[in-house]
Amino acid sequence: MPVDFRRLDLGMRLIPYLEAWDLQKEIHAQVVSGALDDTVLLLEHAPVFTAGKRTDDHERPTGGGTPVIDVDRGGKITWHGPGQLVTYPIIKLPDPIKVVDFVRRLEEAMIRTFTAFGISTGRIGGRSGVWLAADAGGPERKIAAIGLRVASQTTMHGVALNIHPDMTDYARIVACGIADAGVTSLAAEIGAAVALTEVADVFTPHLAELLTFAPYESSPDVAEPRPEPGRVRRITL
Numbered sequence: 001m002p003v004d005f006r007r008l009d010l011g012m013r014l015i016p017y018l019e020a021w022d023l024q025k026e027i028h029a030q031v032v033s034g035a036l037d038d039t040v041l042l043l044e045h046a047p048v049f050t051a052g053k054r055t056d057d058h059e060r061p062t063g064g065g066t067p068v069i070d071v072d073r074g075g076k077i078t079w080h081g082p083g084q085l086v087t088y089p090i091i092k093l094p095d096p097i098k099v100v101d102f103v104r105r106l107e108e109a110m111i112r113t114f115t116a117f118g119i120s121t122g123r124i125g126g127r128s129g130v131w132l133a134a135d136a137g138g139p140e141r142k143i144a145a146i147g148l149r150v151a152s153q154t155t156m157h158g159v160a161l162n163i164h165p166d167m168t169d170y171a172r173i174v175a176c177g178i179a180d181a182g183v184t185s186l187a188a189e190i191g192a193a194v195a196l197t198e199v200a201d202v203f204t205p206h207l208a209e210l211l212t213f214a215p216y217e218s219s220p221d222v223a224e225p226r227p228e229p230g231r232v233r234r235i236t237l
Contacts, residue, residue, distance in 0.1 A: 001092070004036070044083075047081035075146070
């Protein structure tokens with residue numbers, strides 16, 4: 001099935017979170033009904049915290065003027081804002097539904113994108129998102145996050161790639177509920193800011209290829225599998 005990639009004023013305007021969420025819900029209904037092809041939105045948000053269904057009270061920010069919005073995706077709390085490439089794939093999953101496979105494909109597209117910019121990233125079993133291994137630059141650190149919802153066999157919400165954001169707001173939360181690792185960005189790792197549009201130019205074809213749901217070769221993990229702190233080990237399929 002074809003995928004329609006839409007850039008919402010990327011590089012020109014910060015999109016308020018609720019504006020994008022309303023658009024997601026509108027497109028989701030049309031993809032479910034068959035009125036629209038699968039659609040991927042690429043954008044840059046105005047600063048916001050979004051709290052998924054599993055967010056604990058102690059993980060929420062205190063003070064400051066950045067809004068906190070409770071959302072219907074899985075996962076915990078995270079931050080979105082300038083310098084971060086946010087991507088919302090609204091995709092009708094094939095039968096049988098394999099949500100874990102869909103997540104792994106999103107991760108793979110991001111891993112390949114970061115490789116193109118000169119950094120080695122990968123997965124950590126039991127933890128979602130894309131990571132750098134512990135090295136001379138610091139401990140294990142997340143460079144891209146994933147939070148999804150699947151309704152009527154169709155996905156919502158998506159991924160956030162840290163390209164050149166101000167990382168200050170991350171210090172106010174337990175990002176994604178993981179207290180024993182760090183958060184980083186492409187700019188912090190390579191020492192230079194890259195335009196979000198340039199990253200989108202690389203990311204989009206990788207994502208388009210992987211969303212055909214054809215077989216692919218998975219990148220290696222960057223660390224031994226382990227559950228997130230305070231959670232029981234999950235079995236991944």
